[in-house]
Amino acid sequence: MTVFILMAAAFLLFFTWAGYPGLLWVLKRLCARPTRKGRFQPQVSIIVPVHNEQAVIAAKLDDCLGLEYPAERLEILVASDGSTDGTEAIVREYAGRDSRIRLLRSEGRAGKSGAQNLAVEQARGDLLFLTDANTRTPAATLQLLSRNFADRCVGLVSATVHFITGSDAVSKSQGLYWRYEYFLRQAESDIGILATGGGAAMMMRRELYSPIPPWYGDDCILPLDVRLQGYLVLNDPDAVVFDSAPHSVAGELRSRIRMTARNWTGTLSRSALLHPLRCPLTAVGLISHRLLRWLTPFFLLAVLLLNTVLVLHHVAVALWLGQLLFYFGALIGWRRVQGHRNAGIFGHAFSFCLANAGFLLGMAKVVRRHRIVTY
Numbered sequence: 001m002t003v004f005i006l007m008a009a010a011f012l013l014f015f016t017w018a019g020y021p022g023l024l025w026v027l028k029r030l031c032a033r034p035t036r037k038g039r040f041q042p043q044v045s046i047i048v049p050v051h052n053e054q055a056v057i058a059a060k061l062d063d064c065l066g067l068e069y070p071a072e073r074l075e076i077l078v079a080s081d082g083s084t085d086g087t088e089a090i091v092r093e094y095a096g097r098d099s100r101i102r103l104l105r106s107e108g109r110a111g112k113s114g115a116q117n118l119a120v121e122q123a124r125g126d127l128l129f130l131t132d133a134n135t136r137t138p139a140a141t142l143q144l145l146s147r148n149f150a151d152r153c154v155g156l157v158s159a160t161v162h163f164i165t166g167s168d169a170v171s172k173s174q175g176l177y178w179r180y181e182y183f184l185r186q187a188e189s190d191i192g193i194l195a196t197g198g199g200a201a202m203m204m205r206r207e208l209y210s211p212i213p214p215w216y217g218d219d220c221i222l223p224l225d226v227r228l229q230g231y232l233v234l235n236d237p238d239a240v241v242f243d244s245a246p247h248s249v250a251g252e253l254r255s256r257i258r259m260t261a262r263n264w265t266g267t268l269s270r271s272a273l274l275h276p277l278r279c280p281l282t283a284v285g286l287i288s289h290r291l292l293r294w295l296t297p298f299f300l301l302a303v304l305l306l307n308t309v310l311v312l313h314h315v316a317v318a319l320w321l322g323q324l325l326f327y328f329g330a331l332i333g334w335r336r337v338q339g340h341r342n343a344g345i346f347g348h349a350f351s352f353c354l355a356n357a358g359f360l361l362g363m364a365k366v367v368r369r370h371r372i373v374t375y
Contacts, residue, residue, distance in 0.1 A: 006303060006307060009302040013299045017293075020292075024184065024191065040149050044126075045125030048060060048077070049119070050087055052087060053087050053133040057133055058094075060135075064137070069143060075100050075102065076102070077123060078104065079106065081110055104119055113213065125206060126206055130222075131200065131202075144238050155231025156231070160198075160235060160239060161200045161240075163245040176351060188289070194233045194285070195282055196290070199218050215373055217259065219263075220262065221270070249337065252354060257358050257362040258372050260358060273286060307320045329349040331350075333348070334350045
């Protein structure tokens with residue numbers, strides 16, 4: 001029985017991190033779905049939720065005003081979630097110079113999702129462009145994203161985020177993880193089964209938006225709602241925006257915990273998409289790309305503990321030694337990152353372990369039913 005459970009856990013690990021990407025690679029070559037793109041420029045509402053973003057809001061508004069899109073078809077809604085610094089004063093100053101900018105204020109702290117709901121209630125656009133204050137958007141971003149909606153089957157499109165990593169060791173160590181993540185998203189997009197988005201910059205049809213419960217993330221729940229309504233979710237590789245990655249181990253860990261806790265419950269709340277008969281490929285994608293990945297730390301623990309038991313009987317010794325070497329390499333990577341040194345190959349092992357530590361702690365919050373609303 002121990003051997004069987006070990007093999008099952010090892011298989012799930014292999015499928016989640018290697019088998020599923022391989023399956024996507026094959027499907028992409030067999031049944032990629034072309035998207036019809038064309039000139040499509042309806043009214044667009046840019047929605048920027050903010051909380052104490054004094055340091056970056058001026059640059060964000062400059063970005064928005066510099067976007068290449070017909071001025072008469074553009075509005076910019078900044079939804080302040082109880083900001084207590086100079087954010088709102090800066091937005092008012094910009095609004096005084098350009099009538100397309102409007103400041104909206106929530107009562108107390110409603111969280112990012114609550115601020116977005118407030119803004120959408122007052123939005124006039126046919127398309128909503130949801131973006132973060134610290135995301136930099138090149139001038140062509142709206143044009144590139146909006147052209148996808150010439151295809152009536154498309155409901156939501158995410159831009160491709162490039163992280164500004166600088167020279168710090170923490171963000172550099174996460175580079176391989178994010179390249180892997182965006183490979184999966186782009187492959188799922190090309191096949192037509194993508195059901196996740198990029199909260200830094202995504203555009204969707206106004207009529208498909210449903211108010212977001214404050215404990216769910218927009219990048220999780222909105223794409224799921226769009227898919228449930230029968231529309232496609234895409235990732236546009238040509239629409240590139242820039243965001244900053246966490247610059248500390250603690251910051252990256254908090255990000256993983258928050259993402260896991262909010263998105264696990266969000267995914268399960270749209271369980272119809274997990275039905276293998278109703279949405280077979282989408283269900284495989286959600287289970288493999290999301291649920292199994294967030295369960296990875298439990299598979300890792302099972303493999304290590306069960307393998308340790310077998311080693312006592314001189315079985316699977318090579319596998320056990322391989323695991324110890326991997327975790328030792330992750331420890332070296334952690335020490336190098338902490339010392340602000342180049343972690344090299346050890347950084348990849350550290351990045352994998354850091355992500356799974358975040359998944360584990362995020363799942364602990366799920367079990368305790370701890371809802372993250374503001375952050």
